[in-house]
Amino acid sequence: MGTSHLGTGASDGLFIGPVRRLGQAAADRQGTGHADTERAALQDAIASAIAGLTTLLARVEGEAQDILGFQVAMLEDDALSAPALSAIDSGTPAHDAWASALDSEIAGYEASDDEYFRARAADLRDIRDRVLRHLSGSGATSGTSGAVLVSEDIAPTTFLETDWSGGGAIALMRGSTTSHVAMLARARGIPMVVSLGELPQHVATLAVNGGSGTVLADPDDAQRAGFDAALASDAQARGLEEKFRLAPAMRRSGARIDILINVAGVEELDHIDPASCDGIGLMRSEFLFRDGAPLPDEETQYRAYRRFVEWAAGKPVTIRTLDIGGDKPVRGLTPDGEANPFLGLRGVRLTLAREDVFRTQLRALARAAVHGNLKVMVPMVTVPLELTRSAALFDACVAELRQQGIASQRPPLGIMVEVPAVAVLPELFDAAAFFSIGSNDLTQYVTASSRDDVRVASLNDPSHPAVTALISRVARFGQEAGIPVSLCGDMASEPKHLATLLDAGLTSLSVAPARIARLKAALAEL
Numbered sequence: 467m468g469t470s471h472l473g474t475g476a477s478d479g480l481f482i483g484p485v486r487r488l489g490q491a492a493a494d495r496q497g498t499g500h501a502d503t504e505r506a507a508l509q510d511a512i513a514s515a516i517a518g519l520t521t522l523l524a525r526v527e528g529e530a531q532d533i534l535g536f537q538v539a540m541l542e543d544d545a546l547s548a549p550a551l552s553a554i555d556s557g558t559p560a561h562d563a564w565a566s567a568l569d570s571e572i573a574g575y576e577a578s579d580d581e582y583f584r585a586r587a588a589d590l591r592d593i594r595d596r597v598l599r600h601l602s603g604s605g606a607t608s609g610t611s612g613a614v615l616v617s618e619d620i621a622p623t624t625f626l627e628t629d630w631s632g633g634g635a636i637a638l639m640r641g642s643t644t645s646h647v648a649m650l651a652r653a654r655g656i657p658m659v660v661s662l663g664e665l666p667q668h669v670a671t672l673a674v675n676g677g678s679g680t681v682l683a684d685p686d687d688a689q690r691a692g693f694d695a696a697l698a699s700d701a702q703a704r705g706l707e708e709k710f711r712l713a714p715a716m717r718r719s720g721a722r723i724d725i726l727i728n729v730a731g732v733e734e735l736d737h738i739d740p741a742s743c744d745g746i747g748l749m750r751s752e753f754l755f756r757d758g759a760p761l762p763d764e765e766t767q768y769r770a771y772r773r774f775v776e777w778a779a780g781k782p783v784t785i786r787t788l789d790i791g792g793d794k795p796v797r798g799l800t801p802d803g804e805a806n807p808f809l810g811l812r813g814v815r816l817t818l819a820r821e822d823v824f825r826t827q828l829r830a831l832a833r834a835a836v837h838g839n840l841k842v843m844v845p846m847v848t849v850p851l852e853l854t855r856s857a858a859l860f861d862a863c864v865a866e867l868r869q870q871g872i873a874s875q876r877p878p879l880g881i882m883v884e885v886p887a888v889a890v891l892p893e894l895f896d897a898a899a900f901f902s903i904g905s906n907d908l909t910q911y912v913t914a915s916s917r918d919d920v921r922v923a924s925l926n927d928p929s930h931p932a933v934t935a936l937i938s939r940v941a942r943f944g945q946e947a948g949i950p951v952s953l954c955g956d957m958a959s960e961p962k963h964l965a966t967l968l969d970a971g972l973t974s975l976s977v978a979p980a981r982i983a984r985l986k987a988a989l990a991e992l
């Protein structure tokens with residue numbers, strides 16, 4: 467009988483297939499015993515790794531580009547290789563010197579109290595293994611279609627290099643649900659389970675249930691039949707939903723609802739048919755800003771934003787200005803050592819404090835606006851002055867662009883409603899062009915329970931009557947004042963909350979792309 471292992475679901479879905487274990491690259495190389503040769507070998511391996519990543523960089527865009535760009539920047543930084551080179555000078559072979567220098571760097575990231583930094587350790591492991599592979603002459607990895615990738619943690623580049631066309635899944639002994647790779651898996655619909663702890667060494671087949679966060683190692687015939695039955699009923703349910711994908715989102719009564727999508731990276735667009743949604747309701751622009759990487763300049767941001775509006779071909783695209791801080795720190799921008807980052811310098815509080823960064827983004831957005839139907843929204847607004855100041859800065863950026871003869875347009879400016887102060891008195895914010903309710907943060911602030919702490923997960927419930935009362939309040943005010951209201955928090959992606967949200971008076975939801983068909987199907991039943 468196969469053994470069942472419980473972890474945490476990071477991306478929904480079922481998959482069974484052969485295991486492909488990704489260990490640390492085998493540096494089955496003998497040292498030459500000569501410091502000069504070892505030095506040169508390490509420097510060559512780093513150069514080859516940079517060359518390989520640069521080739522890959524040319525094939526990807528948006529967030530993937532940033533992830534790879536970050537790795538290239540790390541590899542090009544002499545500070546990363548300095549400890550390894552000095553160990554080589556003391557007689558250590560290149561592969562041992564590199565592995566131990568990187569391991570101590572990784573240990574620093576892993577020891578962080580912050581989930582975000584722990585998640586970044588995956589990038590460093592990827593860099594370590596990539597160079598080790600070049601040192602041992604095994605070159606870069608290539609992905610395998612139709613397998614379950616098993617590892618301690620996997621790097622975003624491994625995900626991006628893997629051919630998922632024949633399906634697949636990811637089972638990680640450690641890992642985190644907020645890592646970049648988890649986000650990529652969700653957007654692509656690849657089942658993923660993290661935090662599984664040790665898995666048996668010699669597993670040939672793994673059945674992965676991303677929804678329940680469980681994996682079954684080498685299932686026996688009865689278990690296999692049970693999993694196959696679950697797969698069949700899941701496939702049947704998905705098949706039934708599929709016919710709704712390209713249909714307008716409509717209640718049984720015929721009432722039309724707008725279903726838009728939440729996206730983070732440009733490469734996600736490749737897997738989504740624009741005809742399946744009513745536009746982009748939330749583009750989380752902070753994912754263009756990789757921690758540790760140089761800040762993207764105006765041109766880079768402009769090209770990314772333009773891709774979104776062109777993809778949508780006239781449908782609305784709402785790009786949110788930077789929401790860094792909280793659980794999304796970016797070194798050099800967010801303050802260190804905040805006692806309570808979710809209540810600290812986050813979102814618009816930070817961008818107003820860093821006008822240089824805000825201006826660059828607003829200029830890029832104003833330039834992208836001429837290519838389609840762009841709207842811009844500001845996160846974490848608490849007082850009307852934050853909206854007024856953002857709007858004034860936006861106007862100034864557009865005026866400056868015009869003076870420079872650069873094509874631009876001032877898009878409508880709306881706000882996220884995610885701070886209780888706004889949800890309680892939305893009438894103070896009637897200068898906003900639209901409201902988008904951020905139920906993730908609204909729930910954590912109303913219920914005083916952190917959105918990233920599993921121990922208080924039962925309190926962090928968006929269907930708490932206090933939260934839904936505020937959602938109704940904002941929807942009602944929007945109707946009275948003629949201000950469009952949408953909701954883009956995760957609760958909109960859950961069919962179980964659909965009736966509550968529509969009863970609250972909402973007619974526009976922004977959801978995870980992988981949930982479009984399921985939600986439209988659920989809607990037709992209401």
Ligand code: PEP
Binds near residue numbers: 789903
């Ligand atoms: C929210 O708070 O609901 C939201 C959509 O924003 P984020 O999850 O990016 O904080």
Ligand code: MG
Binds near residue numbers: 845904906
């Ligand atoms: Mg939020």
